[in-house]
Structure formats: structure tokens, C-alpha cells
Amino acid sequence: MIEINNISKAFNGKEVLKGISAQFQKGETNLIIGGSGTGKSVLLKCMIGLVKPDQGNVLYNGRDFYHCDKETQQSIRREMGVLFQGGALFDSKTVEENVRFPLDMLTTQSPEEKRERVAFCLQRVGLEQAAKRMPSEISGGMKKRVGIARAIVMNPAYLFCDEPNSGLDPLTSVKIDELIKEITEEYKITTIIITHDMNSVMEIGQNIMFLYQGNKLWEGVNTDITKTDVPELKEFLFSNKLLREMQE
Amino acid sequence: MSVIGKYFIFLGTLFGKGEKLSVYWRRLMEECVGIGVSSIFIVAIVSTFIGAVSCIQTAYNLVSPIIPISTVALIVRDMEILELAPTITCIVLAGKVGSNIASELGTMRITEQIDALEVMGINSSSYLVLPKVVAAMLTFPMLVIFSAFLGILGGYLAGTLTGVITERDYLYGIRDSFVPYNIFFMCVKPFVFGFLIASISSFKGFFTSGGALEVGKASTQAVTNSCISILVADYLLAQLLL
Numbered sequence: 262m263i264e265i266n267n268i269s270k271a272f273n274g275k276e277v278l279k280g281i282s283a284q285f286q287k288g289e290t291n292l293i294i295g296g297s298g299t300g301k302s303v304l305l306k307c308m309i310g311l312v313k314p315d316q317g318n319v320l321y322n323g324r325d326f327y328h329c330d331k332e333t334q335q336s337i338r339r340e341m342g343v344l345f346q347g348g349a350l351f352d353s354k355t356v357e358e359n360v361r362f363p364l365d366m367l368t369t370q371s372p373e374e375k376r377e378r379v380a381f382c383l384q385r386v387g388l389e390q391a392a393k394r395m396p397s398e399i400s401g402g403m404k405k406r407v408g409i410a411r412a413i414v415m416n417p418a419y420l421f422c423d424e425p426n427s428g429l430d431p432l433t434s435v436k437i438d439e440l441i442k443e444i445t446e447e448y449k450i451t452t453i454i455i456t457h458d459m460n461s462v463m464e465i466g467q468n469i470m471f472l473y474q475g476n477k478l479w480e481g482v483n484t485d486i487t488k489t490d491v492p493e494l495k496e497f498l499f500s501n502k503l504l505r506e507m508q509e
Numbered sequence: 510m511s512v513i514g515k516y517f518i519f520l521g522t523l524f525g526k527g528e529k530l531s532v533y534w535r536r537l538m539e540e541c542v543g544i545g546v547s548s549i550f551i552v553a554i555v556s557t558f559i560g561a562v563s564c565i566q567t568a569y570n571l572v573s574p575i576i577p578i579s580t581v582a583l584i585v586r587d588m589e590i591l592e593l594a595p596t597i598t599c600i601v602l603a604g605k606v607g608s609n610i611a612s613e614l615g616t617m618r619i620t621e622q623i624d625a626l627e628v629m630g631i632n633s634s635s636y637l638v639l640p641k642v643v644a645a646m647l648t649f650p651m652l653v654i655f656s657a658f659l660g661i662l663g664g665y666l667a668g669t670l671t672g673v674i675t676e677r678d679y680l681y682g683i684r685d686s687f688v689p690y691n692i693f694f695m696c697v698k699p700f701v702f703g704f705l706i707a708s709i710s711s712f713k714g715f716f717t718s719g720g721a722l723e724v725g726k727a728s729t730q731a732v733t734n735s736c737i738s739i740l741v742a743d744y745l746l747a748q749l750l751l
Binding site: 309310311338339341347349 | 627
């Protein structure tokens, strides 16, 4: 379980996050939604240690990420898998080398063990045929899947996905969503997804948090979200014509 | 001043928590190929022509009958060893290697590849930058020795083929009044310049933010700042070591 308490962050005096608190459960897909510039990505970066919050703490199964010793912080980092918005694959490495990279850097596994683990992860995301290709030779959807394979190669306890559907066609988006949900349930991972894709919200959002101008305005499950009374959330949800028509 | 302070803090992070030695060795070899071996062609072309032009122009200016013609070769040799090979070659390398390093790291930064390393708990500056700096410090002196040899050879070819100096005079001139210490001086310069080019370019690339436009700006600044630092360091080294 991940718990965030009273997270605040400001850049050049402008408050981006204003005292956000939440709990993210194990084995569930937790979604953080909101419009552009509402602080979703900054919150994610605060959680994974790329941006230090001005105030508050982040607890990973009770271990305070920002107030613990270096070894504990390092061990928490090794339990994290992160899927970045653009995949963040290393351009100079093949798909296989990208997935193997955390194993090479952080473990003492034998080459055979690494090969087996990489093959398993690539097979899990359906990319065993693309192992020898370079990132520049594969599509956006495939890059995201390689990113997922790299994120799960170390058997993470926590999976973070920053807009996993951005730039993908609707069909590929659904496949990526399904893959993340399957992996979350299969390995009992605590998954946190940043998104503004309404399809993801309705399909895989087991626990949803809505951010607006750095504040948490709503939290709940996907079956309740359309019944919300929060005007900002209603505006965000029903800006989609299809959902608006469904509501009417 | 704050940029200079940030640069020194950045240099400090290179020696922070590191990775396995085998990882650094592999990275160092990759960078030696990328920085050193891939620069051989441009260094060869530039050095040969600079040597050839130095010979022709020196001969053109040395018209006094009391100065022996072998002095042309002596001047070409000393110019190559003391200044042209180390400094001009490193300025050329600042353009080639410096812009390459800055744009590579800048692109890695804006495409979140550096963030990916940091999230894994890897010291990204040490993993990415330290091998580049060490590779530059190792390969630049070799490239400069190669450059000096080709420069003197270029002078020989231009001089003898055009008839401004005979083979015998040229060979006599390049051996006349030779000071071995100058070779040491020639090797110290690229060692220092290699450090400056690789670290300044890495610094510029590593802290890029924005998009493609900023990567281009970082690359330009890397080359400009590297060239300025080379010229300042060149003067200081000459003052200190000669």
C-alpha cells in the first residue's frame, strides 16, 4: 500500500500541489485524473522521488520515502516500476537490452537467468518477436509495451504509469489498459496511473482521485464517478460528447 | 556565479555513489570508441591540411637569404607541437564531440531517459557523464599526437611536392633544436582540454529542459563555452608550464 500525507509543492512561489493526502491499495489500479496543469505529473514525480515535496510524506508499506536512510530509500526504489509517458527507452539499446538494463545494473543474476526473465517479460507484453529491434524501429504502442516490460522486469511491488495512453489509437489504448490491469491483479502490484483518458477511467479505474488546481476534489470508484456533484469533475467528465449524451 | 557553482556541484555528483566497475569499464570502452575512434577521420583531414598550409605560408614569409630554408620545417614542427595540434585539434573536437555530448544528454533529459535511470536508483550523472569525461581525457592526447604527426607530414608533403623545400632540408629542420619537453607540454594540453570539453558539454546537456529548441541551444552553448574555456586554459597552461 502507498500512503501520501499532506503533499504540497510550489514552483517559483506558485503552488502546484496543495496538501494532497490519499491511500493507494495493493492489487488495484489507482487512477489520478484531472485536466492539464492540475499537478498530476508533479504528484507522481513526488511519489517516485524525482521531485521532492515541500511538505508531507510518502509511505511505502509504512516506510517514509523522504525521511528514511539511503539504504531503505534505495530498496524502495528497487520495488518501483515506472512507465514514462514516452516510454523513456534508451535509444542506443535494443528492446531486449532495454528490458534487461535494470537486471544488469541492479542484480547479480547470471546471464541465463537474465535471458529467461527478459524473455518472460517480453512474452508477457506480446513483444517476443521485437527483441532485437531498436526503439526507433517500433511503434508508439510497442514502445509503451516495452516500457511496461522494463517496469515489471524487477518484479515491482509498485507500478507507476504516466499517461500510458497518450498518443495511442483507441484500440491500442484499450490493449495497454487491459495489460496494466492484468499485471496489477496477477502480481498484486499497487498501480498508480496518471491519465485524462475517460475510457481508462471507466474501464480500469478501481480507485480514482480527481485533482483540480492542485487540490483533491473527489475520490471514489468508477461506478460512482458519473453520479458526482462536484461541478469541476462534472465539467471534466462530460466535456466528452459521448458521455454527455449518455448522461442526458 | 551560480552557474559556476552548479557546475562544480555537478562535478561532485560524478564521484557520488557509483555502479559496478564492470559497468563503468563497458561504458568507458563505448565512449572511447564514440569520442576517440570516431574522431580520427576529421582530425586527420584537419591536421594534414593545417600542416600543409603552415609549411607553404611560412616559406612564403621567409624570404631572407640569411635564414636557412630548413627553418621552415623547424617552425612547422614547433607550431604543430606547441599550438596547432593540441589547441586547434581540441577546438575542432569541441565542435564535434562537445555538441554530440550536449545533444545526446539533452535529448535523454527531455525524453525522460535520465529520469528513468534516477528512478531505478542509478547515479545518472556518474553512469552517463563520468565515462565520457575519462574517455575524453584518455583519447584526446592520443588524437593530438596523431594530429601533430600528420601536421608535420602534411608540411613535408606540401613543401616537397611544391618544391618550396627539399626533402633533406625538411628532415634536417624538424630535427634541429628539438626540445623533448615540448612533447610533454603537448600531451598535457589535450588532457586538460578533454576534461573541460566533456564536462562542460555534459553539464549543458544534462540540465536541458524544454524541447528540441532547447537541445539545440544547449549544444551551441556547449561548443561556445568549451572553446572559450580551451583558450583560457591554453593561456594559463602556457604561462604555468613554459
